[in-house]
Amino acid sequence: MKEYHHLTPALVEELKGIVGEKYVYTDKDKLIPYEKDEGVEREYFHLPEAVVLPETAEQTAAVMKLANRERIPVVPRGAGTGLEFGAVTNDFGGIILSTERMNRILEFDADKMYMVVEPGVITAELQALAKSKGLLYAGDPCSGDSCFIGGNAATNAGGNRAVKYGTTRDQIYAIEVVTPTGEIAQFGGRLKKVTAGYPLEKIIIGSEGTLGIITKLTLKLVPLPKYTVDILAVFPTVESALSLVTALPKAGIEPTCLECMDNAVIRVVEQYLDEKQPYSDKGNYMVIQLDGKSEDDVDDMCVAVDEICRAQGALEIFVADADKVWNARKAFTEASAAECPVAAMEDFVVPPDMLEKLLIELERIGQAQGVKFRGVSHAGDGNLHLDVLRRGFTADEEAAKIEAFEDAACAAVYALGGKISGEHGIGQKRKALFAKYEDPAALALMKAVKKAFDPNLILNPGKVFDMEE
Ligand SMILES: Cc1cc2nc3c(=O)[nH]c(=O)nc-3n(C[C@H](O)[C@H](O)[C@H](O)COP(=O)(O)OP(=O)(O)OC[C@H]3O[C@@H](n4cnc5c(N)ncnc54)[C@H](O)[C@@H]3O)c2cc1C
Known part of the structure; x- marks a missing residue:
C-alpha cells in the first residue's frame, strides 16, 4: 500500500504561511464539521x-506543491453535501482543502450569456443571478x-432538469484546475466547437476531486424559458x-423534468408533510x-402530453x-x-x-434478500434513487443483507446496460462494486x-478506485 506522511508542526506553519x-x-x-458529508454510514x-482554506488558485497551487513534496494526501472539498464520502479523509490521513473562501462571481455577461465563477459559489446563488437577467443556469441539483458549483462540476451533478438540459458537464465551457503537482492549468474554452487535442475538462468534470482541484469555471447560460x-x-x-419515458420523446416532446413517484412513496411523503x-x-x-418560448408552444405540448398520457392509461x-x-x-x-432509518442509498442509472x-x-432481489427499500426516479434519464431501510436486524446481519442486495442489484444494473451511479459518484462507498462490475479495460485506463x-x-x-502500487 502507498506510504503517506503525516503533517508536522513545521508543515502546519508552512501552510499558514501560504493561506494565512x-x-x-x-x-x-x-x-x-469536516469529518463527514451527507452520507449516512458512520464507518466512513x-x-x-488539518483543514486548509485557500483564497486563490495560486495559494491552492502552493498547498499542492507542499503536499506533493511531503507526500501528504489532500482531499478537495466543496460544501460537503456529497453522499459518497468523496470529500472526507480516510485511513491515508492528510488534509482537507476547502474551497469555501473561493466564492466570488468573477464575471457575468448577460448579453454573451456566460458567467465566470469560483468553485465555492453556492449553486442557487448563481442560478438567482442568472435569473435576475432573464437567463437560466440549467444545472439544478x-x-x-x-x-x-465546484462540487457540482467534480461530481458531474445531475438533477431534475437533466432530461432536457443535461448534467453539469453540459453547462461548462471551461475550467481552471490546480493539478496534483501544483501547476495551474486551463482546460476547455468559450467555444461552440473545438477539435484541438483531448478535451481534458470533460475528464476532470466528474472525476470526484481525484485528478485536479477546480479553481474557476466558465458557465453556459441560456435564455430563461x-x-x-x-x-x-x-x-x-x-x-x-414509466411508459411515458419512451412515448414522450417518440412524439417529439422534450420535457424539462420527468419524475416518477410510486404509490408507497406518495403515502410516505403525505404522512411526513401531513398534507393530502x-x-x-x-x-x-x-x-x-x-417549458417553452411562448404560451402557445406550451399549450400545444400540454395537449399532446394529455393525449399520450390517456393512451398510456392515466387515471387523471x-x-x-x-x-x-x-x-x-x-x-x-x-x-x-x-x-424508517435509512441503511443505504443507491443511485443506479440504466437506459x-x-x-x-x-x-x-430489484423487487425480486429485495424479496429474496429480505431487504426493503423506497425509490423515486429521475425517470427521464433512467436514474433511480433507492433508500434501503433498516429492518431491525443486528448490525452484522444488516450489513450482510445490504451487501448481498447491492451486489445482486449491481449485477442487474450492469446487465441492463447501466452503471452504479448516475450522479452521486463512486466516492469511498461504491468503489468495491465499481471495481467488480466496471469494464476491466476501462478501469485500467482510468x-x-x-x-x-x-x-x-x-x-x-x-x-x-484503489491504485495498486
Ligand atoms: C438533499 C440532497 C439532495 C441532493 N440532490 C442531488 C441531485 O439532485 N443531483 C446530484 O447530482 N446530486 C445531488 N446530491 C448530492 C450532492 O449535493 C452533489 O454531489 C453536489 O454536487 C456536491 O457538491 P458539494 O459542493 O457539496 O461537494 P462535496 O460534497 O464537498 O464534494 C463532492 C466531491 O467533489 C470533490 N470536490 C468538491 N469541490 C471540488 C473542487 N473544487 N475541485 C475538485 N474536486 C472537488 C470532493 O473531493 C468530493 O469527491 C444531493 C445531496 C443531498 C444531501
Missing part, C-alpha cells in the same frame, strides 16, 4: 489532520441551496407511468415539467400546483428517513427504457489517467 494563520484549522472542534466518518407548466399524471401502475396528496389512495405519479392528468408537487418530490429523502425492468428485478495526472497519488487517495 487563521485559515488552517487543526483544533478538533474546528475539524469535526474520519477526522482530517436538488441540493442547490447549499452545494457549491418564458412559460413553464407542471403536469401531474396519475397512473394505476408504475409500469404505465391527490389520488394518494391508488395513484402512481409522473410529474412532467414542460391535470396542471399541478407546482409548489405542492415539487415540495412532495423533494421531501422524499426526509420522509423516507422519518418513516431510461430499461427502468421498468430494473424495478421488477488508473493510467490518474497516474498521469497524479504521479505520487496524493490527491484524494482511496476514492473512486
